[in-house]
Amino acid sequence: MTANPCFDSYTAKNAYPISLKYSPEAGRYAVASRPIPTGDTVLKCLPFGVSLNHNCRRQACHTCGAYTLARSSLPLSCTTCKSVYYCSQSCKSKRSQYHQKYECPSFRDIHALSGPKFKRCFEDARKRLPESERYLADVYTYEDIQDNARWALGIMVRKQVEEDSLLHQSPTSFTHTFPTFADVLDLVGNESQIPSDERHQLHFIHEILSTLPSSSKKSTTPHHQQQQPHPHPTFSTFYKTHFLTPETFTSLLCIRQMNGFGLWDGANECLGHALYAFASYFNHSCAPNMVRDTGLRCADNMSNGHADENGSETITNSLANSSISDDCAPLTLEEITQVLLSEPSVSFRALHPITKDSGLHHSYIECTMSRKERLRILKEGYCFDCGCPRCVDVDRVDGEVDGVDSYVEKYVCGSCGAVRIPGEVCVRCGGVV
């Protein structure tokens, strides 16, 4: 087995100091191809599929991920689907055609999820389960299902965009910048390790997502919908194109579980998820040598960059929240590229000097948890026994007390628990040491 050629050309083109290695025990993993000084960028990559949790949709920008802590909602939104919000007019305009073409109709169906039509759909799906398994359906709330639907939509849209624009066939511009669906499928999901109860629960979610009723008033039954020529597919039709079987849904969810990144705001709330295919070659350590930054910024004091010059006027303008029209102009490759480039990217920088050939690590979990808790979560959530110095050489870490040891004292932000370079501003909460 060799390294990923897409990844190799990506790192070479961007001069990232990484080589991929392979061993039967560790699989593929990344090492430093040269000595890396503190603070140097090791890798920066764009996501494949971003989704915000339904409950957090008002707090974070659908285009760039900028979030608000000071307000109950970002100023601009799409009033057609009531499901996406924007930090600025520029973020809204940039994504509006793309949103209209690929996302808005599906978001409308997801938004209607708690209505009476959906209650019937939920009951019908539950009845299709064998009687002895029906209790498995009862663990889900409408919100869980909305979150799963939003996550699936993020993947479907990104995959559809790749297919429509033939971006995947344009190696010079595409593979060097954007991850492809093939890169995502190449990741490890450890699917064989999920318990059968959980597998059945995921099949239930798949069943719901494939039969979600349309929120459109014109169509009353799924049969009727299929016969009507419709400019936009319903969520379920779109879903069934990309998630053919419950197994497809389960494998992608396992890939997310193993490789997904939480999008955290500065107050330690997880707003949603993103997959960064190339960043998944970094293994875990509870004493990581890199700082991770998902690029999410606080929109509250943003006076430049994404925000508009006349932002406050735009907000009070009645047109700001106008719903989008039904006419759907084709998107150019340039417009699509601009949307994808605005999505929150993840970057990794050296936390301290890294020697050539050392493994490159970030932490999949909060470093401030106790050793016992870390080992448990890594085993249950990621299916491995952590062999990092903080977990193995207990003596080396000067006697850990409640997850605090010399590593945490030196490299972890006292306010939010994120790893940060000593002396620098914390990338997650903005706190200074």
Ligand SMILES: [Zn+2]
């Ligand atoms: Zn934005």
Ligand SMILES: [Zn+2]
């Ligand atoms: Zn919309």
Ligand SMILES: [Zn+2]
């Ligand atoms: Zn560990």
Ligand SMILES: [Zn+2]
């Ligand atoms: Zn912090």
